[in-house]
Each structure stands twice: as C-alpha cells, then as structure tokens.
Amino acid sequence: MTESQLALRIExxxxxxxxxxxxxxxxxxxxxxxxxxxxxxxxAQVKGFRTGRVPRPILEKKFGAYIREETVNSLVNRYxxxxxDEHKITPLSRPEIEEEGLKDNEPFSFSATVEVExxxxxxxxxxxxxxxxxxxxxxxxxxxxxxxxxxxxxxMEEIDEDRPVKKGDYVSISFQGFLEGKxxxxxxxxxxxxxxxxxxxxxxxxxxxxxxxxxxEKDFTVTFPADYLSNRQVAGKEVTFHVAIKGIKEKRLPPIxxxxxxNFDQYKSIEELKKAIAEAIESEKKGQAQxxxxxxxxxxxxxxxxxxxxETLVERQVxxxxxxxxxxxxxxxxxxxEASEIILSMKDMYREEAEKIVKTFLLMKSIAAKEDISxxxxxxxxxxxxxxxxxxxxxxxxxxQMEEDGMTEQLGLELLTDKxxxxxxxxxxxxxxxxxxxx
Numbered sequence: 001m002t003e004s005q006l007a008l009r010i011e012x013x014x015x016x017x018x019x020x021x022x023x024x025x026x027x028x029x030x031x032x033x034x035x036x037x038x039x040x041x042x043x044a045q046v047k048g049f050r051t052g053r054v055p056r057p058i059l060e061k062k063f064g065a066y067i068r069e070e071t072v073n074s075l076v077n078r079y080x081x082x083x084x085d086e087h088k089i090t091p092l093s094r095p096e097i098e099e100e101g102l103k104d105n106e107p108f109s110f111s112a113t114v115e116v117e118x119x120x121x122x123x124x125x126x127x128x129x130x131x132x133x134x135x136x137x138x139x140x141x142x143x144x145x146x147x148x149x150x151x152x153x154x155x156m157e158e159i160d161e162d163r164p165v166k167k168g169d170y171v172s173i174s175f176q177g178f179l180e181g182k183x184x185x186x187x188x189x190x191x192x193x194x195x196x197x198x199x200x201x202x203x204x205x206x207x208x209x210x211x212x213x214x215x216x217e218k219d220f221t222v223t224f225p226a227d228y229l230s231n232r233q234v235a236g237k238e239v240t241f242h243v244a245i246k247g248i249k250e251k252r253l254p255p256i257x258x259x260x261x262x263n264f265d266q267y268k269s270i271e272e273l274k275k276a277i278a279e280a281i282e283s284e285k286k287g288q289a290q291x292x293x294x295x296x297x298x299x300x301x302x303x304x305x306x307x308x309x310x311e312t313l314v315e316r317q318v319x320x321x322x323x324x325x326x327x328x329x330x331x332x333x334x335x336x337x338e339a340s341e342i343i344l345s346m347k348d349m350y351r352e353e354a355e356k357i358v359k360t361f362l363l364m365k366s367i368a369a370k371e372d373i374s375x376x377x378x379x380x381x382x383x384x385x386x387x388x389x390x391x392x393x394x395x396x397x398x399x400x401q402m403e404e405d406g407m408t409e410q411l412g413l414e415l416l417t418d419k420x421x422x423x424x425x426x427x428x429x430x431x432x433x434x435x436x437x438x439x
Contacts, residue, residue, distance in 0.1 A: 007107070008083060015118040015308040018089060021111040022079050029108040033071045040067055068102050072110075080112050092116060093312040115310040120366035124304045125424050130296060132430040133289035137281035145277045150256055153263060156249040164211045165248055167197030171209060172247040178240045179233070186231060187239065191246060202228070202239075209243065217244040229329070232338060294421050297428075298360050307359040317354035318347065361413070364420045373423060375415045380408065383415060 007023035040063050046054045060067070076097055084091060091114040099110035156170055165171055171194050177187030196206050204222040212218060219242050226236035254260055256270060267273045322343050329339040368374065384402065388395040402408050 006079070007109075010083075010087060010089075013113065016310040017113065017115055019111055019113045020080065020083050020089075020095075022083060022109070024075055024079060024108040026105055026107055029071070029075060029102060032075055033067070033102065036067050036071045036074065040070075071102060072099060072108070075108055076110050076112070080110075084114075089114070090116060092310050115312045117310065117313075117362060117365075118308045120305070120307065120362065122301070122305050122363055122366045122370060125297075125301055125367055126427040128297065128300060128424065128428040130293055130425070130428045130430050132432055133285070133292065135282050135285040135289055137278040137285070141281050142274055142277050145281060146256065146274065149273075149277070150253050150260075151251075153260070154251045154253050157252050159214075159248040159250055162213065163248075164213050165196055165209055165245065167206075167210060168251075169196050170194070170249040170251060171196060171245055172249070173209070173243055173245055175241050175243045177234075178242070179237060181240075184234070184239070187234075187241075193249075205241065208241075209245075212243075212245050214245050214248055217242065219243075229334060229342065230332075293425065297421065297424055298356075298363075301363055302356070302359055305363060307362055309355055309358050309362070313358045313361075314351065314354050317357050318350045321350045321354060322347065361417070364417045365413075367420050367424070368416055371420075371423060373416065373419050375412050375419065379415060380412060383411065 006025075007021075009021045011019040011021070013019050037059070041054060041056075041059055042052050044054050044059055044063060045051055046058060046062060049055070049058070054062075076099065080095060080097075083089070093115045095112035095114045097110060097112055099108075102108055159169075173192050173194055174190045175188065175192065177184040194201065194206070194209065196209050199206070202222055202224055208218070208220040208222070219240060221238050221240045223238050224231075224234045224236060228235040258270075261267055261270060261273060264273065267276065325343050326336070326339050329342075330336050381399075384399050385395050388398045391398070399408075402411065
C-alpha cells in the first residue's frame with residue numbers, strides 16, 4: 001500500500017522521540033479482518049461442530065474479541081515497520097502503541113511513539129589545544145620499579161631473637177573472631193601470614209599485633225567500618241579477636257648485582273633490565289596520557305555541543321555498569337544476592353556517568369558521519385587476528401565466538417570511536433603548558 005492510500009504523520013516530540021500516526025482505510029482493515037477470521041475458522045473448536053465447520057455467527061460470537069485483537073496486532077505490526085523502514089527511522093526501544101480498536105466501516109488509526117538517536121551537527125572538534133604529556137621514564141621511577149622487582153625475589157627469614165613484633169614484620173598467626181561472644185566461622189584461620197603495617201586487615205587489627213612476641217596470645221576488640229562490604233554481618237560492629245603469635249619473619253631483599261640478573265633469561269646485565277623497565281614505564285605513561293587526553297577532548301566537546309540523550313540508551317548503559325559491578329564483587333567473594341541488593345540501592349549513582357558515556361558515544365558517532373570516518377570488515381578482521389595472536393588462540397574460533405556473543409558490532413563501534421579520537425588528535429595542537437590548552 002502506498003502513502004497516498006494511508007494517512008501517515010511523523011511528529012518530532014523531542015530531539016530523541018518521534019510519534020508515528022497511521023490511519024489504515026477500512027477496506028484494508030476489513031481485508032485483514034477476513035484473513036484472520038479464516039485462519040481462526042480453520043482451527044476453531046466448538047462443541048457440537050467439526051473443526052473448521054463452525055458457522056460464522058457462532059465463530060464471531062465466541063472468538064470475535066480474539067479475532068479483532070489479532071487483526072489489530074497484525075495491522076500495527078505491518079504498517080509500523082513499513083513506516084519505520086520507508087522513513088529510515090531506527091527505533092531504540094519497543095514502540096508505545098496507542099489505538100482504540102477496530103470500528104466497522106471506519107479507518108483504523110494507531111500511533112507509535114519511539115525513542116531515536118538525536119541528529120547532531122558537532123562543532124569545535126578541530127583545532128583543539130591539548131596539553132602534551134611527558135611520558136619519559138625518570139630515574140626515580142625506574143629505581144622504584146626496580147625495587148618492586150627486587151621485592152618479588154625477597155625471602156622470608158624466621159627471626160630467632162626474642163623481640164616484639166614491629167611494623168614491616170611478617171607474622172604467622174592463628175586467630176578467631178567473636179561477635180557478641182559467638183565465634184564467627186568466616187573469621188578464623190591458622191598459620192595466617194600477616195604483613196604488619198600493610199593495612200590489609202580491618203583498621204586497628206594490625207596495631208594490636210605490634211609489640212606482641214612469639215608464643216604470646218592476646219584478646220582485643222576492633223570496630224568494623226559501617227561500609228564493610230566483604231561481610232555485612234559485622235559492618236559497624238565490635239568484634240573480639242583471640243590471636244596467637246606463632247612466628248615472626250622478616251623480609252630480606254637480594255642485592256641487585258650480576259647474581260640477581262641470573263633470575264632472568266632475557267637480560268644479561270643490570271643495564272638491560274633497567275632499559276626494559278624504562279620501556280614498560282613509558283608504555284604505561286603513554287596509555288595514561290592517551291586516557292587523560294581523550295577525557296579532556298570529551299569534556300571540552302560536551303561543554304560546547306548539546307547532546308540530548310535517549311532514556312533507553314542511558315538505562316541500557318546503567319544496566320551494563322551494574323552488571324560489571326556485580327561481576328566485580330562476586331569474583332571477590334561477596335554473596336551474589338547481597339551484591340545485587342547493594343548495587344540496586346546504588347542505581348541512581350550510575351546515572352551521571354552513564355549519561356556521559358551515552359553522550360560521548362553519540363557525539364563520536366556524529367563526528368564520524370560528518371567526516372566520513374568508517375571501519376571496514378578488513379579492519380575488524382585485522383584486529384581480531386591480532387587479538388587471537390596475543391591470546392594464543394585460533395582466529396576462526398575467536399571470531400565465531402565473538403559473533404555468537406554479539407561482540408563484533410561492539411568491536412566495530414570501539415574501533416570507530418578510536419579512529420574519531422585519532423582524527424581529533426591529528427587536527428589538534430599539542431602545547432606544553434596546562435594554561436595554554438585543555439588539560
């Protein structure tokens with residue numbers, strides 16, 4: 001059916017919402033009604049009549065409401081999608097349908113309200129002044145990283161002298177926690193190695209260990225933080241611990257000399273090791289610099305470009321962020337149900353960041369369209385092949401898995417965003433001082 005036979009109107013309710021109103025002539029609606037009636041008649045079962053032989057008046061009396069409902073659904077579905085395809089509308093959500101049903105000898109009218117991506121005309125993305133970040137590794141950074149490598153090869157040596165525990169020591173302890181006099185099964189351990197002063201235990205616990213000696217036992221009470229997520233049972237409460245010191249160890253660092261280098265097959269000298277460390281630091285600093293630069297680009301462009309956000313995309317992004325948080329806490333031992341309750345209570349906190357992510361996505365996409373930037377299938381393939389090589393997996397297997405998980409479309413969007421950022425950076429001026437540019 002052509003538009004001349006239909007009455008069709010498209011209204012822009014907002015930059016992100018359209019209302020499609022369609023009026024279907026009664027002749028077309030009646031034809032669909034007859035088709036649905038015939039389909040129902042073939043399978044309708046009414047006592048006293050054979051299947052497919054139910055008289056029309058009885059069929060309409062018993063199944064009339066259902067037939068009309070199915071006719072409405074069929075008409076809405078057909079003409080809504082025809083209008084969407086013909087007018088190149090990309091709905092972000094299921095349409096909100098309004099209709100008053102079929103009325104004999106009258107056109108059938110309905111409206112469908114949908115959210116869509118806004119049409120943007122981005123500005124200000126060329127000629128930005130961006131701060132150039134220093135990514136060279138300093139001697140201090142190299143030495144600090146070298147010390148961290150040295151720490152990896154440290155040894156623990158038992159302290160023979162009769163001295164009290166001090167900060168920096170590693171102590172082997174046995175402990176049992178009690179809440180209101182009752183032992184806690186999840187706060188009990190034997191031969192637990194504790195680094196005193198590292199702050200990895202509940203605040204106040206390690207301070208009580210300082211000054212104790214090997215073989216000594218002690219009871220003390222600490223108050224858990226109110227926001228202690230690892231165990232909500234003790235959050236904000238006083239827990240009494242019985243602790244026994246079973247041994248005191250001290251970390252001994254190996255000297256950094258030619259003997260130390262023998263721990264590494266790929267390095268023949270301390271200079272080679274330090275060079276590799278410097279390269280690793282510079283790679284990390286380049287990554288951080290790129291992250292900060294792109295954050296500056298986004299903040300600057302969002303300040304000068306108004307980007308209306310479809311609620312559907314924001315809600316979808318909030319859901320992704322909540323799912324990521326749930327995975328994070330579940331992998332760290334939190335009860336999944338408890339994690340869900342906490343995350344749901346914090347839903348509103350995700351909105352601001354979710355809106356920014358959606359705005360950035362829409363802005364980058366509009367710049368790509370304006371500058372004719374795209375991602376080819378060859379570029380996607382090249383990325384997946386590189387990823388397969390890094391992960392040491394078969395390319396075809398990885399690609400098939402990504403397609404099944406719906407990840408190839410997401411990959412395309414990520415590669416497109418990266419290309420847009422590179423385009424903006426290429427057309428920007430990098431300055432030395434934060435006062436001169438966007439930092």
